[in-house]
Amino acid sequence: MGTTVTQTLDWNRRYGHMRVHTALHLLSVVIPLEVTGGSIGAEKGRLDFNMPEAPEDKQALQDQLQALIDRDLAVTEDWITDAELDANPQLVKTMSVSPPRGAGQVRLVRIGTEKEQVDLQPCGGTHVKRTGEIGRIRLGKVEKKGKQNRRVYLHLEA
Numbered sequence: 001m002g003t004t005v006t007q008t009l010d011w012n013r014r015y016g017h018m019r020v021h022t023a024l025h026l027l028s029v030v031i032p033l034e035v036t037g038g039s040i041g042a043e044k045g046r047l048d049f050n051m052p053e054a055p056e057d058k059q060a061l062q063d064q065l066q067a068l069i070d071r072d073l074a075v076t077e078d079w080i081t082d083a084e085l086d087a088n089p090q091l092v093k094t095m096s097v098s099p100p101r102g103a104g105q106v107r108l109v110r111i112g113t114e115k116e117q118v119d120l121q122p123c124g125g126t127h128v129k130r131t132g133e134i135g136r137i138r139l140g141k142v143e144k145k146g147k148q149n150r151r152v153y154l155h156l157e158a
Contacts, residue, residue, distance in 0.1 A: 019134045026118070075109065
């Protein structure tokens with residue numbers, strides 16, 4: 001008891017995670033399939049999709065994703081009750097990770113305005129305030145990870 005601790009935040013690392021995390025939300029928009037897994041780092045991340053065949057045109061997906069980022073859309077939050085989430089299961093895109101529950105309310109992350117919404121899903125993670133903060137991205141390799149699963153890598157460009 002009474003021990004003093006000091007915490008130091010590595011802002012550059014955290015901001016990288018925020019940029020990658022928000023970009024992965026947008027990746028789930030340009031690839032509108034169930035998400036089966038994912039990983040977020042400070043410079044790159046990945047999403048796994050329920051995708052039997054690899055995308056035909058990865059460059060077109062990258063261009064579509066970059067166009068969404070470049071729209072500089074607002075990233076905001078809303079809150080709903082656990083019961084409201086239960087009544088709207090389509091809000092949950094991830095098959096492998098359940099939304100953070102138990103406090104009676106769940107945070108929704110919205111990309112775009114309510115009228116021109118691009119994405120809305122429950123999420124407990126960190127995000128940038130506007131998509132323009134993500135900057136330039138590059139889609140990396142697409143790996144086959146099982147009969148129905150494809151892993152899509154996303155990299156922040158310097």
